[in-house]
Amino acid sequence: xxxxxxxxxxxxxxxxxxxxxxxxxxxxxxxxxxxxxxxxxxxxxxxxxxxxxxxxxxxxxxxxxxxxxxxxxxxxxxxxxxxxxxxxxxxxxxxxxxxxxxxxxxxxxxxxxxxxxxxxxxxxxxxxxxxxxxxxxxxxxxxxxxxxxxxxxxxxx
Ligand SMILES: [Zn+2]
Numbered sequence: 001x002x003x004x005x006x007x008x009x010x011x012x013x014x015x016x017x018x019x020x021x022x023x024x025x026x027x028x029x030x031x032x033x034x035x036x037x038x039x040x041x042x043x044x045x046x047x048x049x050x051x052x053x054x055x056x057x058x059x060x061x062x063x064x065x066x067x068x069x070x071x072x073x074x075x076x077x078x079x080x081x082x083x084x085x086x087x088x089x090x091x092x093x094x095x096x097x098x099x100x101x102x103x104x105x106x107x108x109x110x111x112x113x114x115x116x117x118x119x120x121x122x123x124x125x126x127x128x129x130x131x132x133x134x135x136x137x138x139x140x141x142x143x144x145x146x147x148x149x150x151x152x153x154x155x156x157x
Pocket of ligand 1: 008021
């Protein structure tokens, strides 16, 4: 368990910066070679829309190293593409534990709950995503992300 020295949020030892405030993580260590290889395999499969193969690689990566954000984020996306919605949400919740400040994670949770017809949870996560766009250092275009989230909120009953 490592904490951001600046804001106190949880920071994964595999993340270079805090997901809330962007402060550098002095305890950062890159993943092992085997894990990186699996992540690359997963990404290749994901891009080719081979989601079962992608999920398999990301699951293996997560088993070797439970601290890597991308393993759970893309595992969730792969499972969701396979129609395994509840498992996808479970994986995305793990991604959120690793990067609690990620607007993309909150957004995806919102979209997944919407897909399952669970509007109340969808709204909670989308509103949280909207708030996180104010601080998330991983966003390239905070304004654009805000627009996307607002659009999605409008589609809820
Ligand atoms: Zn921080």
